Structure formats: C-alpha cells, structure tokens
Amino acid sequence: MDKFEPMVHGIRTLGLPALLSFHTVAKLGGISAAADELRMAKSGVSRHVSQLESHFGVSLLERGARSVRLTPVGRKLDERIRSILAEIDLLQDIAQEESVGVSGQVTIAATPEFGGLIATELFPVLRERHPNLTLVMRPDYAFEDMQDPGTDLAFRVGTFKDDRLVALELGAFSRWLVATPATQAQYAPKSPADLVTLPCLTFRGDRPGGTWRFVKAGTEETVEVSGPIAVRSFGILQQLVRAGQGFANLPSFMVRDEIANQTLVRCLKDYDAPEYPVFLTFRPGARNIARVDSVIEIAKQVVPRLLQQ
Structure with a gap:
C-alpha cells in the first residue's frame, strides 16, 4: 500500500462535489474555467479545493495571477480522483443498462488511419447487432488518457506498457x-x-x-x-x-x-x-458496462480478421 492509499479511504468523509471541483480545476488549469464548466460560483470551487487541502494537510495547487498549477502531490491525488469519478460513472452505467439493455454511447480512441478502418468496418457490425448503440471515434496519433471517463476504449499500436489498464492483443x-x-x-x-x-x-x-x-x-x-x-x-x-x-x-x-x-x-x-501489434485497451471494470463489453466482444471477433485480410 503506497502513501496515498489511506487518503483514498479517507475520502468517504468528503463530498463528491469537492472531488469533482478539484479534478475540473486540474483538467482546465484554472478556477474560473472550472467554475464556468461546473456552472458554479468561483468562490464555491475555491472552497472545495480548500476543503481538500485542509483534509489532507497539503497544498494541491500553486496559484498564479491568471492560472493555477498542480503541485506534485496534487498531480498524484488527481490521478486517484479521476479513477474514483470513473468508478462512479460506472455504477450509473450499470444501473441504467440493467433497465434498458445494450444502448448508449461508446467512445473509442485510435490513430486516424486505424480509426478509419475501425469506423468503416467495425462500426457497421456493431450497429447491426446493437441498433441502440451510438459510437464516437476520436482519431489522434497521441495516446488518449484512459483515466478520463470520457473515453471508453482505445486501440493502441506498437509496444504497450500501462499497469493501470487492461490490454487485449487483437493481431498485428x-x-x-x-x-x-x-x-x-x-x-x-x-x-x-x-x-x-x-x-x-x-x-x-x-x-x-x-x-x-x-x-x-x-x-x-x-x-x-x-x-x-x-x-x-x-x-x-x-x-x-x-x-x-x-x-x-x-x-x-x-x-x-x-x-x-x-x-x-x-x-x-x-x-x-x-x-506492429494492435491492442484494445480499457480501464479495469469497464467490462461491467454492457455496452462497452458488447463492443469489446465484437471487436475481438472482427478486428483480427481485418488485420489478416
């Protein structure tokens, strides 16, 4: 257990709004920008960040005239908070899918050319089998931050090393x-x-x-x-x-x-x-979401054939 594990256990005494406020400040680099996104007063966002700093007894932000930067401990704490928020989204998704079946949006990241192959060859199969799915492709050569709950799956090409993610090798x-x-x-x-x-x-x-x-x-x-x-x-x-x-x-x-x-x-x-090996990567627990698991299962069937043609 590392030194931040007790912090995660202690978060039960804090409200989720404080965690969300701090993560949004970290993501956008400013309290004003975070307040705009969260539709809150700047004073409310500042109060949430101060609550976290008081709770943990550390400085999480370096405040400048126009922007803020995370301290080293702030960066490490934000990584854990992103995981917590992702798990909360997962609980909501599981509850919703129990009642409506395989539906909703699945967002996938891939390099532009491989993303084009996936969008034109895999997406039609997914839509045929699960008409209520909506699919979003994020094409980019940079690796997507898979701790961001906004991305469900990512195809990565080449070597892969990230102990925080599950990786399925689908071919090369x-x-x-x-x-x-x-x-x-x-x-x-x-x-x-x-x-x-x-x-x-x-x-x-x-x-x-x-x-x-x-x-x-x-x-x-x-x-x-x-x-x-x-x-x-x-x-x-x-x-x-x-x-x-x-x-x-x-x-x-x-x-x-x-x-x-x-x-x-x-x-x-x-x-x-x-x-060049091709991996399908996702966060642990993502397969508990029916729509994500359905995409993974069909990708395991279709993508190897696309690479072998």
Whole structure:
C-alpha cells in the first residue's frame, strides 16, 4: 500500500462535489474555467479545493495571477480522483443498462488511419447487432488518457506498457513499401540499400527522412532514407504516393485494395516488414458496462480478421 492509499479511504468523509471541483480545476488549469464548466460560483470551487487541502494537510495547487498549477502531490491525488469519478460513472452505467439493455454511447480512441478502418468496418457490425448503440471515434496519433471517463476504449499500436489498464492483443499489421507502377518502373529498387538515393516520403513532423526496417531470412536490415517530403499523416502520404511523388512505408491495411487493383505496387516484396501489434485497451471494470463489453466482444471477433485480410 503506497502513501496515498489511506487518503483514498479517507475520502468517504468528503463530498463528491469537492472531488469533482478539484479534478475540473486540474483538467482546465484554472478556477474560473472550472467554475464556468461546473456552472458554479468561483468562490464555491475555491472552497472545495480548500476543503481538500485542509483534509489532507497539503497544498494541491500553486496559484498564479491568471492560472493555477498542480503541485506534485496534487498531480498524484488527481490521478486517484479521476479513477474514483470513473468508478462512479460506472455504477450509473450499470444501473441504467440493467433497465434498458445494450444502448448508449461508446467512445473509442485510435490513430486516424486505424480509426478509419475501425469506423468503416467495425462500426457497421456493431450497429447491426446493437441498433441502440451510438459510437464516437476520436482519431489522434497521441495516446488518449484512459483515466478520463470520457473515453471508453482505445486501440493502441506498437509496444504497450500501462499497469493501470487492461490490454487485449487483437493481431498485428506490417508496413509495406509502396509506389505507383510508374515510380517503381523508373527506379526499380532491388534492396533496401537502394532506397538511400531515392525519393522516400516519410512519416514525421519535423524534417524529411527516417529509419526504415526490413527483414529477410530472419535478418533485419535498416536503412536511413531521405526525400523531398515528410508528413505526419499516413493518409496524406498515401495521396502523395498515388500522385507519383515517391516511395512510402504505409500500413498494409491501407493499401491492400490498391495493390490488388494495381493502382499501387508493393516494392521489395522479397523483404518482410516488422509487425506492429494492435491492442484494445480499457480501464479495469469497464467490462461491467454492457455496452462497452458488447463492443469489446465484437471487436475481438472482427478486428483480427481485418488485420489478416
């Protein structure tokens, strides 16, 4: 048990409005903004924060002229309060779903391209099986804060380490080197080393260039590529490849159809690309909510097939 566990047990003597006020101040960075969101007087929000500080005997905020910042102990306490508020939302959801069945909103976070795959392929299946569900996709390359009860589920790509969350691995995908048939015919790379001097379109937001990885006969090869364009969007990179601007390493699920109809070609097919595992993540206890559990169960059936196509 760490030093904050007794604090959580002691919260039973405090009112939920105080916890909510402090969390809203922490989220928005100011007492005035929190008061506006909660539709309270600023004095009421300040009183709630003072009650918490008095109860725990510590300073939770560093107050400035225009804004406030959390103290180190304030940040740690806010993490626990977010979990408490999420559990209270969970109780409300469980009670509601006992009476109305699988309905309500499920909010999912994912990277934009993988989110597009989920929205177009998984959402119709969910709606067919549970017509009373409403679904929201939050596309972003940044990892969603899963301690925020506003997000129910998140798909994460790559390595995953967060002991606060449950993670189900649903499969994996590779990135394929692609180009238009004309670009491939013009440059005809035979090995990763040939890419050093070719126009490569890279996924980043600071400068062109990057490190691409390939595998052949169990041996990994890396190559430092450069090129005229870098964009932090696989979707835009795909459009640039279609326009004949160069080669790009794109998620396989984005380009399968275009390779099948020969709009694009897969280059260096003798080389495999490293796989990127896909995880579906959620807070402990989330499966007690019928609508969230229903989405998880259907995702477990559908998403692996999408990644294997």
